[in-house]
Ligand SMILES: O=C(O)CCC(=O)C(=O)O
């Protein structure tokens with residue numbers, strides 16, 4: 010059953026029950042798949058419930074994330090994000106400024122309005138040339154081992170989720186449910202733990218345009234976003250206004266990225282979003298945590314228009330190698 014998660018200013022983001030896709034008849038699957046494709050086509054965003062990742066698993070990774078960000082600043086700084094090719098490591102507030110602006114403007118933006126956030130990017134753990142930046146094992150504490158085990162376990166669950174949602178898109182497009190399987194097998198994805206520190210309302214009042222994360226689109230095929238109950242995520246409506254994407258417990262917000270839009274000849278939308286001051290005003294805002302899992306087609310895959318998405322034979326984009334596209338985009342951001 011599909012209802013509205015968000016319905017405002019011509020932005021309709023469906024709340025879709027994913028269970029019938031995971032375990033239903035062919036007709037059930039097709040119905041869910043159609044809703045998913047329509048959501049990506051119209052809004053670029055959907056919410057999924059009964060998605061198959063347990064609330065306990067999600068809660069546990071949120072707990073690990075909170076422990077990570079509690080580490081002393083100098084310890085986190087030693088784990089710094091080190092290259093676009095690797096896209097792994099820790100980023101302090103204000104270093105990254107995702108924006109639609111030209112590369113030259115990024116520095117200016119960074120100085121005027123640093124994002125109020127910090128993040129840790131974690132990639133697949135089997136590429137020795139691009140190591141993950143794990144907190145070191147020190148003394149008696151077993152926590153670093155636990156942190157690595159939990160986050161990588163979650164990484165694998167999200168990798169499977171990516172395969173399933175891509176499979177639903179294939180069913181919705183009528184190209185056969187395994188069409189994308191050869192593109193999701195490597196797991197060239199990034200798990201990003203995000204922490205938006207507690208901040209007083211004054212900061213938003215004194216600085217016009219102050220946000221927790223600037224408006225941007227995501228780069229890859231899709232993003233699985235797990236948000237806590239704090240609120241502040243907004244999605245751009247077809248009229249160009251930002252609308253609250255209110256947290257709904259135990260759901261995943263899934264949005265299509267720029268490479269998905271390109272791959273589908275813009276049949277699917279990659280929609281701008283941002284994180285702002287929470288909607289319920291108080292003098293102090295508590296910390297907000299979110300977990301974004303950025304999914305990408307295998308980095309070695311050639312991305313060219315998906316069959317059936319090229320209207321009247323007009324293919325808008327040249328084929329491109331997935332990994333090259335992503336490195337280009339990341340290089341322009343950091
Ligand atoms: O924290 C959020 O809710 C959104 C994060 C996001 O959009 C991103 O990291 O790309």
Ligand SMILES: [Fe+2]
Nearest residue numbers: 225226227282
């Ligand atoms: Fe995003």
